[in-house]
Amino acid sequence: MTLGLCLILSAALFCIGLYGLLTHRHAIGLLLSLELMANATNINLIAFSRFRGDSMGQVFALFSIALTVTEVVVGLAIVILLHRAYRDARVGRASEFRH
Amino acid sequence: MSLEMLQPIAVELSICGGAIVLLLVDMYLPDGARKHLASLTALLLVVALYLSTRFDGQGAIGTVYFGSAFTQLCKRLLIVATLGAVLGGRDFIAKVAPRRQGEYYFLILMCLTGMMLLPGARDLILLIVSFELMGIPLYVLTAFVRDEASPERRLAATKQAAEASLKLYLVGAASTTVTLFGLSLLVGGAGSTRLDALLAAPATPLHIAGLLLVLGGMGFKIGAVPFHMWVPDTYQGALTPVVAFLSVAPKAAGMATLMVLSVKAVPSSIWQPALTVLAVVSMTVGNLMALPQRNVKRLLGYSGVAQIGYMLLALCVGGSYALAMLLFYLCGYVVTNLGTFLVVHAVADREGDDSLDGLSGLARRSPWLGLSLLMFLLSLAGIPFVIGFWSKLYLFMAVYQAGQGWLVVVGAVLAVVGLFYYLQVARAAYMVAPAKPQPLQVEPWLAVMIVVCLLLVTGLGAYPGPLLEVCQQAADALLLGR
Numbered sequence: 001m002t003l004g005l006c007l008i009l010s011a012a013l014f015c016i017g018l019y020g021l022l023t024h025r026h027a028i029g030l031l032l033s034l035e036l037m038a039n040a041t042n043i044n045l046i047a048f049s050r051f052r053g054d055s056m057g058q059v060f061a062l063f064s065i066a067l068t069v070t071e072v073v074v075g076l077a078i079v080i081l082l083h084r085a086y087r088d089a090r091v092g093r094a095s096e097f098r099h
Numbered sequence: 100m101s102l103e104m105l106q107p108i109a110v111e112l113s114i115c116g117g118a119i120v121l122l123l124v125d126m127y128l129p130d131g132a133r134k135h136l137a138s139l140t141a142l143l144l145v146v147a148l149y150l151s152t153r154f155d156g157q158g159a160i161g162t163v164y165f166g167s168a169f170t171q172l173c174k175r176l177l178i179v180a181t182l183g184a185v186l187g188g189r190d191f192i193a194k195v196a197p198r199r200q201g202e203y204y205f206l207i208l209m210c211l212t213g214m215m216l217l218p219g220a221r222d223l224i225l226l227i228v229s230f231e232l233m234g235i236p237l238y239v240l241t242a243f244v245r246d247e248a249s250p251e252r253r254l255a256a257t258k259q260a261a262e263a264s265l266k267l268y269l270v271g272a273a274s275t276t277v278t279l280f281g282l283s284l285l286v287g288g289a290g291s292t293r294l295d296a297l298l299a300a301p302a303t304p305l306h307i308a309g310l311l312l313v314l315g316g317m318g319f320k321i322g323a324v325p326f327h328m329w330v331p332d333t334y335q336g337a338l339t340p341v342v343a344f345l346s347v348a349p350k351a352a353g354m355a356t357l358m359v360l361s362v363k364a365v366p367s368s369i370w371q372p373a374l375t376v377l378a379v380v381s382m383t384v385g386n387l388m389a390l391p392q393r394n395v396k397r398l399l400g401y402s403g404v405a406q407i408g409y410m411l412l413a414l415c416v417g418g419s420y421a422l423a424m425l426l427f428y429l430c431g432y433v434v435t436n437l438g439t440f441l442v443v444h445a446v447a448d449r450e451g452d453d454s455l456d457g458l459s460g461l462a463r464r465s466p467w468l469g470l471s472l473l474m475f476l477l478s479l480a481g482i483p484f485v486i487g488f489w490s491k492l493y494l495f496m497a498v499y500q501a502g503q504g505w506l507v508v509v510g511a512v513l514a515v516v517g518l519f520y521y522l523q524v525a526r527a528a529y530m531v532a533p534a535k536p537q538p539l540q541v542e543p544w545l546a547v548m549i550v551v552c553l554l555l556v557t558g559l560g561a562y563p564g565p566l567l568e569v570c571q572q573a574a575d576a577l578l579l580g581r
């Protein structure tokens with residue numbers, strides 16, 4: 001396992017997440033894609049930390065996990081609001097303003 | 100570690116502590132007394148403003164935070180903007196969300212804490228944590244649903260809030276993840292989370308990719324094109340006092356962060372081309388998209404995108420004078436845009452109509468409100484002699500002096516386009532006959548805040564000198580300090 005392989009893995013995860021974010025129509029699917037992207041970040045941080053031999057990356061990864069979790073919690077609350085409004089959590093429904 | 104060490108962030112700590120006390124007080128308040136929470140928040144903000152004059156806020160906390168004249172200016176600007184939004188929306192929030200006022204003001208204060216920490220952050224971890232402390236409360240604030248008696252109207256209000264918050268959240272969360280990914284690349288390359296380590300790091304492709312990803316994430320928060328998709332929908336759907344807050348304070352904080360990063364962390368050769376593109380595209384798209392809008396909040400959203408474009412012009416030029424003029428522009432923008440949204444709030448939320456027609460005949464129904472709106476619009480457009488004129492003039496001068504004459508030409512042409520839609524709003528207020536002839540009532544605190552904004556816009560337009568001096572000092576402090 002080299003640093004390069006870890007970076008390729010994280011870049012692949014990030015791209016899969018980004019693809020999901022652009023193609024999914026369901027709010028939960030979007031949140032899952034965001035999680036994938038966030039985990040790509042964490043893999044990066046921990047890989048750098050491991051191969052450089054310092055702990056800064058691990059500390060940053062802890063903060064990064066906490067931030068992502070708080071963000072997703074708020075996201076789920078917004079999905080509930082969306083479901084309450086439309087009886088459905090597909091994001092395409094919520095575009096009434098432009099008309 | 101001693102308590103004196105925390106002196107540079109004493110104001111932030113007092114606001115954060117005050118917010119927690121506010122939430123505790125809210126638990127034990129009877130329903131009828133909740134309207135005093137707004138006064139408590141305002142009192143806290145005034146005390147914070149006073150504290151910011153008692154503590155000089157200078158100095159460093161380790162390598163993590165650095166307080167200077169720059170952070171002092173940003174902090175005061177942010178507190179004033181928040182104070183205006185809190186007092187301006189006080190009666191409306193008490194009416195439409197009477198049981199949730201504690202949460203509302205708690206979230207605003209938390210967001211303010213995050214914003215105030217941003218300009219002084221010299222470490223990526225503090226930077227991203229404060230960035231999220233600013234962002235996450237905003238998602239919740241835009242999701243506030245009006246209390247409505249009838250189920251149909253309640254459903255309509257829920258739909259509005261859901262759309263507004265969903266748009267902000269999806270773009271916001273995506274850009275945060277992108278920023279975090281960019282930061283992880285930067286930390287890996289530099290081997291440290293300190294900003295000065297980033298400046299010294301070799302410009303490998305990984306490092307450059309990281310910097311561009313971070314710029315994208317920041318571009319979202321200030322609503323620059325192409326990260327502006329959330330702006331019109333969120334502005335239209337969220338409660339107007341929230342939009343008044345959202346359209347000034349986070350943008351000011353985001354702009355200050357961009358300034359810090361571009362001076363302290365990024366070699367200018369990497370960001371400058373990207374910033375120039377962002378600036379030109381934001382000005383163009385913002386101004387052109389604002390033209391056909393019939394909804395005032397939407398129109399002002401696109402106008403805000405354009406205003407950010409002008410500010411980015413100064414940022415891509417860089418240097419002490421341009422940064423000072425950027426700060427001056429930012430101060431002018433905050434005061435003017437806050438005032439505009441408060442007037443829109445006073446009219447649209449009373450009538451329940453936020454289209455241009457809702458403003459029709461405003462000057463006849465309430466002459467002083469019409470005059471205030473006119474002054475704010477003139478300032479946004481950059482007409483003499485309100486503050487917006489000086490900020491556009493000085494900003495363009497700074498860009499011209501840096502040898503970027505073509506950017507000035509583009510900016511000036513688009514400013515003329517801007518004049519067209521600003522005057523369309525003024526036309527609705529002055530030339531069109533009112534739909535309802537009766538005079539318009541405005542709540543006292545909202546009126547006070549509008550008048551304060553009006554006095555600042557005209558007063559600073561008459562005497563821009565002192566503020567210019569403060570901005571120059573702040574820009575120098577940013578450039579020379581750590």
